[in-house]
Structures are given as C-alpha cells and as structure tokens.
Amino acid sequence: MNLEPIKAAVRRAVALCRTVQQHHLVANEKPGEPVTIADYGSQALIVEAIRQHFPADAVLAEESGAQFVQVVDAAQRAEIVGLLGESLARPVTEDDVVAWLDYGKGVPARRTWVIDPIDGTKGFLALRHYAIAVGIVEDGLPVGGVMGCPGYPGYAGGALLWAWAGEVWIEPVEGGEAVRVQASTTTDPAHIRILESVDKSHGAFDRMAKVREYAGLNDSPFERIDSMEKYARIAAGDGELYLRLPRTGSGRPHAAWDHAAGVALVLAGGGQATDVDGSPLDFSKGRNLPNQGMIVSNGAIHPRVLAAVRQLLAETANRTSPSALINSRLTANTCRISWSGWVCCCWCCRKPASPTCGRSSCSSRASRCYTPAAKTTTPKRRSTCSAAV
Numbered sequence: 001m002n003l004e005p006i007k008a009a010v011r012r013a014v015a016l017c018r019t020v021q022q023h024h025l026v027a028n029e030k031p032g033e034p035v036t037i038a039d040y041g042s043q044a045l046i047v048e049a050i051r052q053h054f055p056a057d058a059v060l061a062e063e064s065g066a067q068f069v070q071v072v073d074a075a076q077r078a079e080i081v082g083l084l085g086e087s088l089a090r091p092v093t094e095d096d097v098v099a100w101l102d103y104g105k106g107v108p109a110r111r112t113w114v115i116d117p118i119d120g121t122k123g124f125l126a127l128r129h130y131a132i133a134v135g136i137v138e139d140g141l142p143v144g145g146v147m148g149c150p151g152y153p154g155y156a157g158g159a160l161l162w163a164w165a166g167e168v169w170i171e172p173v174e175g176g177e178a179v180r181v182q183a184s185t186t187t188d189p190a191h192i193r194i195l196e197s198v199d200k201s202h203g204a205f206d207r208m209a210k211v212r213e214y215a216g217l218n219d220s221p222f223e224r225i226d227s228m229e230k231y232a233r234i235a236a237g238d239g240e241l242y243l244r245l246p247r248t249g250s251g252r253p254h255a256a257w258d259h260a261a262g263v264a265l266v267l268a269g270g271g272q273a274t275d276v277d278g279s280p281l282d283f284s285k286g287r288n289l290p291n292q293g294m295i296v297s298n299g300a301i302h303p304r305v306l307a308a309v310r311q312l313l314a315e316t317a318n319r320t321s322p323s324a325l326i327n328s329r330l331t332a333n334t335c336r337i338s339w340s341g342w343v344c345c346c347w348c349c350r351k352p353a354s355p356t357c358g359r360s361s362c363s364s365r366a367s368r369c370y371t372p373a374a375k376t377t378t379p380k381r382r383s384t385c386s387a388a389v
Contacts, residue, residue, distance in 0.1 A: 001136075001144065002053075003144070003146055003162055005049045005052070006134055008049070009048070010046065010146050010160060011175075013041070013046060013117065014132060014158065016038060016045065016083055016087055017124065018150065019083060020036060020080075024038075024076070024079050026076060029071070035067075035121060036118070036121065037072060037077075037080040038117075038118055039063055039118045039121060040068045040080060040097065040101060041083055043063050043101055043117035044097050044100040046113075046115055046132075046134055047101065047104065047115070048088070048100050051100065056109060057112065057113055058112040059105055060115070060137075060256060061117070062116050062117060062255070065098035066098075066102075078094075084096075110139060111137070111138045114134070114256050114260035114283070115134050116132075117132060118132060119133045120227030124226075128198070128225070129149070131148065131149050133148075133260070133261035134146045135261035137256075137283045140282070143264060144165075145162065145260065145264040146160070146162045147228060147229075147232050147262070148173055149161070151225075154238075155173070156172065156174075157172060157174045159172065159173060160172070161236065168269040169181065181237055182235075182237060183235060186240060189216055189219065190219070191220075191240075192221070192240040192241060193238070193240050194217060194220050194221065194223070194240070195223055195224075195230040195239045195241065196208060196222070196223075196242065196243060197225075199226070204246060204247040207248075208245050211305065211308045211309050213308075214312060215305050216304075217241070228262040230262070231261075231262025234266050235268065235269035236265075236269065237298075239298075240297060240298045240300075243294070243309075244295075245276060253289075254293075254294070256287060259281065259294065260283055263283075266296055270299055272296070272297050272299045272302040273297075274294075274295050274302070274306070276293040277310075277313075
C-alpha cells in the first residue's frame with residue numbers, strides 16, 4: 001500500500017496544529033472533553049486525502065461535522081476554513097469541512113481508517129505532547145498506520161512514524177532520512193522505560209503502581225506523557241512498557257481511535273499489545289473496544305508484566321465481597337456500606353442494577369438494602385447509605 005498521501009496529510013496536519021497553537025489556541029467544550037479547531041482541521045486534511053486516494057474505504061474518526069457546527073462559533077469556523085485553504089493551496093468552504101469530517105462513516109468496507117486527529121487534546125492545549133494518529137484496520141485487525149508526534153524526543157520538529165507489512169519506519173516530520181525501527185529486547189529493570197498517561201481519568205495510577213511493584217520495576221525509569229506517542233516510543237525502541245488499567249468498577253470505554261494506530265505500530269515493531277488478561281485488543285466492534293484495559297510492551301517483558309497484572313486482579317477479587325461484586329458493572333458513582341449483616345446499595349441509574357439488589361431500573365438516585373444470605377430486600381432511607389466505601 002502506498003501510504004505517501006496519508007503521510008503528507010499528517011505532515012500538513014502537524015503544521016496546521018502548530019499554527020493553531022501559536023495564533024488561534026482556544027478550547028471549546030464537547031461532551032466530556034475539550035476540542036479545538038485544530039482537531040477538526042487535522043481530521044479534515046486526513047479524510048480529504050483518504051477520499052482522494054482510497055475512496056472505497058470506510059472511515060471511523062473522532063470528530064463530526066454536526067459537532068463542528070454546534071460547538072465552534074462562526075469566527076473560529078472561519079479561521080479553520082481559511083487555514084485549510086492555505087494548507088491545501090485551494091479554496092475551501094465550511095460545507096467542504098463538514099463533508100470531509102463525516103466522509104466514509106458507516107460505509108461497509110473491508111478496510112477502515114481509524115483517525116484521532118489530535119490524540120491528547122489536553123496536552124495540545126497545555127503545549128505538551130500530542131499525536132496525530134491514523135490507524136488502518138482490516139477485517140477487525142490493526143494492520144498499519146501513520147502517526148505524527150510533534151514532541152517526539154530527539155527529533156527537531158517531531159517525528160513521523162508509519163507501519164505497514166510488518167515494518168515500522170521513522171523520520172523527521174519535516175522530512176529527512178527514514179530509518180526502520182523495532183521494539184527493544186531489553187529485560188533489565190534498570191533499562192525498562194515505563195510510560196503512563198498524564199490524565200488521571202485514563203487509568204488507576206495506584207493499581208498500576210502495584211503492578212510495577214509486583215513486576216520488580218519500582219526503580220525503572222518512569223515518565224508520564226500525553227497521547228499515543230507512548231505506543232510510538234515502544235514501537236521504535238524508545239520505551240518498553242505502557243499500562244492502562246481502569247479503576248475498579250469503571251465503565252469508561254476505550255475508543256478505537258485512541259489505540260488503533262498505536263497498536264498497529266507496536267505489533268509491526270515486534271512488541272505486544274493485549275488486554276489485561278493477555279487476550280488481543282479487539283478492533284472488530286466499531287467505535288469502542290470491548291477490552292478492559294491495555295498492556296503494551298516490547299514483547300520481551302510481556303509475560304512478566306502480565307503475571308503481575310494477574311496477581312493484582314486476583315488480590316482485588318479476593319478482597320472484594322459479594323456485596324461489592326454485584327455493583328461491578330454500575331457507574332463510578334456506586335457506593336456501598338454494610339452493618340449488622342445488611343448491605344445497602346446506592347447508585348446513579350445509568351445502567352441496570354443487579355437483580356440481587358431487587359431492582360432492574362431505578363429513579364435518578366435510589367437505594368435498596370438486602371441480607372446477603374437470604375437475598376431479601378427492604379427499603380432503607382437513603383441517608384443510611386450515604387457513606388462511600
């Protein structure tokens with residue numbers, strides 16, 4: 001496959017993002033997270049390249065045309081339309097941008113381009129690390145990708161990485177010699193470079209610290225960085241481990257575009273990327289991965305880390321009482337307290353409650369108490385279960 005048009009689009013996207021950072025850096029709010037005109041502009045550039053060179057393919061991308069119009073005010077929309085025209089050296093309209101943002105979505109195709117136009121928007125806004133990520137998924141498998149990492153260490157202006165046919169290459173974003181790279185083979189804890197997210201919402205920092213302890217990696221070099229650049233570094237031999245373990249009871253989904261390009265790079269570079277139980281990451285379900293979390297490594301240390309994760313999960317299961325287990329699929333707002341053999345469940349109702357609690361649905365906030373042995377229920381005042389455990 002000729003990835004040159006997509007590589008060129010990612011380079012243009014990096015240049016556009018830098019311009020936005022320097023002159024137009026404004027955070028807008030979409031549900032749950034910030035977004036900038038650079039997110040929309042980056043995606044538009046990449047999708048327009050796909051439309052021209054791979055018209056039969058599907059696209060799964062983070063941003064949408066309707067959201068662009070709703071979230072971004074008219075002045076900012078005009079700014080990004082103008083920047084896109086400059087980047088493409090031809091006239092661009094707002095209607096063009098809306099059409100590009102939605103192009104290829106829902107199209108039945110064997111190959112899907114999975115795009116995160118700015119992975120790590122919070123890092124982008126804070127002038128830290130971010131990545132422009134384009135994954136290629138065929139028959140549900142991440143088989144290739146292109147990633148621009150403007151903050152990649154050792155490369156003035158950042159690095160561009162791409163993977164295809166089992167090979168990973170890296171070169172300066174602004175052009176230069178391309179070098180084939182691969183994951184490292186180190187197993188020495190003193191040289192295992194561990195990478196984790198900056199954003200606390202991406203994982204349970206305390207649980208991941210326990211895994212590092214159990215794996216004998218407490219003294220290993222450690223760095224927190226934003227974005228899928230963590231995947232890129234492991235694929236290129238510039239890092240050995242990235243963990244993403246969710247908080248206990250978390251229902252936060254793992255979006256496909258947050259991982260597809262990175263997983264493709266790591267696998268092509270000889271590393272491993274699995275769920276916390278060692279099973280493959282599943283990109284066949286569309287928008288969200290059905291996986292619990294991620295263990296991403298150079299491959300050489302994967303069994304060791306997987307064993308440490310299993311130890312943590314086993315300990316967590318042993319510490320968790322039956323009353324806690326019934327709440328394992330509820331929201332993060334779940335709380336529970338027990339006294340004199342009674343257990344009280346409180347929840348914000350966004351998911352079905354456990355039958356053990358005697359309810360399959362509830363009002364916006366409700367409680368139900370029961371005796372674990374008899375599994376009989378009786379209403380209790382909400383004030384009796386206001387404490388969180």
